[in-house]
């Protein structure tokens with residue numbers, strides 16, 4: 001018996017997607033949509049390491065072939081250039097659905113969250129695969145509850161500049177739950193908080209990549225607004241461990257996956273100075289509309305039910321980015337993927 005509020009999966013059926021990991025006679029076949037992106041490519045590395053067969057579906061909107069090129073030639077790895085907004089036929093056991101333009105400079109251009117999620121749920125339904133949605137802390141909007149628990153319904157502006165992303169992910173969660181309740185699809189929902197690490201495109205507009213790129217290029221760190229807004233930053237390996245624990249466990253979620261360490265943007269700039277370039281300076285810029293004032297996950301539910309918690313602190317994780325992140329150096333961020 002658990003005290004945390006959660007939906008536990010319905011009893012298993014004789015479908016291939018419901019064979020527990022490691023117990024099936026054959027290798028698990030897993031699709032990762034958005035697998036050529038930042039988070040997806042780290043997940044692919046770990047799944048292949050574990051001995052699974054992995055198919056990546058990606059349209060390279062923000063992802064890069066380079067992120068997965070080290071698996072080319074591996075017979076257990078396959079890369080399909082495909083836009084998830086279009087239907088696709090495949091036979092797999094699990095679907096990690098990450099495809100989505102995830103940075104503010106990209107996400108307003110694309111209906112991926114709704115159409116892509118619908119197609120992947122339709123696929124999961126047809127083949128009896130387990131489906132994991134990578135939702136986001138943005139579903140909490142500019143939260144009136146702090147820190148945010150999964151039970152909080154959020155404070156989102158439905159017509160603002162960020163709504164395409166926030167409301168898109170909220171709709172994706174709704175679709176996932178509808179397919180779970182109405183079509184018996186085994187779903188898992190992760191609400192991911194700000195995540196950083198190697199392979200993040202340095203020009204994608206997110207604060208960690210901006211500050212790191214600026215520090216490397218000896219440019220001032222651009223702090224938006226007064227810099228007192230807060231975020232919690234999670235290192236990518238912690239997130240990947242959480243996603244796999246969620247997929248392989250028995251709980252639908254939603255689960256917050258994030259690092260509860262909370263920093264103002266000014267404090268983040270200080271950590272960048274400490275760990276990357278002590279001579280970095282700060283330049284204030286006006287903030288974007290509807291910017292959430294604070295955000296910090298309450299992760300008690302994931303700790304209790306998934307036995308998961310993040311291990312890497314910001315001071316340990318930030319320097320690891322510098323060595324491995326590709327820099328796009330192009331004025332047009334859409335060309336990051338080329």
Ligand code: NAD
Nearest residue numbers: 034036037038039059060061062063083084099100102195
């Ligand atoms: P990313 O941009 O690096 O990865 C997204 C991938 O999806 C890219 O490879 C992109 O080319 C691909 N993609 C986009 N639209 C597609 C489409 N229509 N068809 C096929 N592929 C498509 O971003 P990320 O940071 O790795 O994010 C991965 C997932 O995690 C996203 O769903 C995002 O919303 C979620 N998330 C990330 C964070 C974070 O801080 N990184 C926070 C919350 C949620």
Ligand code: UDP
Nearest residue numbers: 086087088089090118119120122123125126
């Ligand atoms: N879909 C897909 N691959 C499949 C099965 C379905 O891409 O193997 C798509 C399908 O084209 C549709 C969506 O998933 O756009 C939802 O499918 P579902 O069967 O749930 O709905 P329906 O097609 O009955 O409207």
Ligand code: UDP
Nearest residue numbers: 104205206207208210222223224229265291
């Ligand atoms: N931000 C900033 N400087 C930048 C980019 C972003 O101060 O160069 C701020 C932004 O206004 C927001 C916070 O950093 O308050 C996090 O922004 P990001 O886009 O990384 O993530 P999200 O807002 O989606 O959490």
